[in-house]
Structure formats: C-alpha cells, structure tokens
Amino acid sequence: MNSSIFVAGTGTDVGKTWVLTRLITELRVHGHEIRARKPAQSFAPTEFGTTDAELIGAASDEPATVVCPAHRWYETPMAPPMAAAVLGRPPFTIADLVREIDVKTAGFIEGAGGPRSPIAADGDNVALARALGTRLVVLVADAGLGTINAVELSVTAFHGFEVIVVLNRFDRTNDLHQRNRAWLTEAGHRVETEIGALAGHLAPRLS
Numbered sequence: 001m002n003s004s005i006f007v008a009g010t011g012t013d014v015g016k017t018w019v020l021t022r023l024i025t026e027l028r029v030h031g032h033e034i035r036a037r038k039p040a041q042s043f044a045p046t047e048f049g050t051t052d053a054e055l056i057g058a059a060s061d062e063p064a065t066v067v068c069p070a071h072r073w074y075e076t077p078m079a080p081p082m083a084a085a086v087l088g089r090p091p092f093t094i095a096d097l098v099r100e101i102d103v104k105t106a107g108f109i110e111g112a113g114g115p116r117s118p119i120a121a122d123g124d125n126v127a128l129a130r131a132l133g134t135r136l137v138v139l140v141a142d143a144g145l146g147t148i149n150a151v152e153l154s155v156t157a158f159h160g161f162e163v164i165v166v167l168n169r170f171d172r173t174n175d176l177h178q179r180n181r182a183w184l185t186e187a188g189h190r191v192e193t194e195i196g197a198l199a200g201h202l203a204p205r206l207s
Contacts, residue, residue, distance in 0.1 A: 016111075020056060021055050042075070079118045135161060141168065164198070164201070
C-alpha cells in the first residue's frame, strides 16, 4: 500500500481533471509540494495544449511528459487501449503502467473515464488502483440529474477502497444539487463540494 490518492470520475466529462488541478493549486498555496501522474491519456488532436497531462502539469509545475510519459499519449478520443489499437501502437498492460509510476512520490494518480473504463489491455481503472496499492479514491461526480445512480455504481466498483465523493459544479442555490448531496450523505458517503474543504481533509494524507 502507499499514500497516493487515486482520482476517478463516475464517467467522462464530469470534470475530474478540473477538480484535480484546482485541488493541486489549493494544496500548493498552503505549502505542499504535489506531484501528480496520469498513467495514460487519449484525446482529440485539437486538444494539444490542453490535454489532461498538460493541465495537471501546469498546476503541479511539472513537465506534461513527466505527468504522463510521451509514449502513453494517444491522440484518438477513446479509451487508451482502444486508441492504441486504432493508432497501430503496441498494446500495454496494467503492469506496464504500474512500472512507469513512482508511487512513492506521486501524490495523485488520475485515471481515465469511469471506474470500469479500460485503461490498459487487461484492466480498468479499478484494477489499476488495486495494482498501485492505493487505498483512497477521490470520486468526482456531476452534481445534477443521475448523480446518485452514478455514484452508487462507482462506489460499488471501488469496493474495499475509502472513497470521497466530490460533487463538481455544485450550486448551493440548486434544489436538486442540495437534495443529491443530502441523499448521498444520509446513505453513508463522505461528500465534498468545496475544493478548500477537500484540500484540508487530504493534506495530512500527503505529508
């Protein structure tokens, strides 16, 4: 086991990179030196300059190719192992990704897609988190319609992990957002809606 924190989303486009970059920024403001890793990333060619690794690297003050090795950049917007196949590049395994990550120094490790989205030819994000020995998952979810189902399915997938749910784009004036948070909290989930509060909770884990 290690002290790194796995960052996952309930699916694509829920804003996990947005949450992670702001979390890194908040922690660094308070004196924490944060390193983050993206084991593999896929993207549309038009996203060069704003890929997940580039955004994370800008927040952590690390080169994007350190955040995600250059050979794990796949310029096709589909799951990384699928993108590799489409691009005619070699398949890779969970073990390959684990070997490329220094878990002793990586504070955060960001997955790709939802918990069961394939991140290697032989495994998904849950499999990668287990192989890395992480015990804490920050699960980013949208705050609106469909949130409860998405969170419950994702937490079930991450069985055995400690999970902190982050409701992204949370609007205190939105009745549905408030009800979703209350429902999830009453169901026994730890729910955060503010980056500052989340950073304060995670800081001791990263010391």
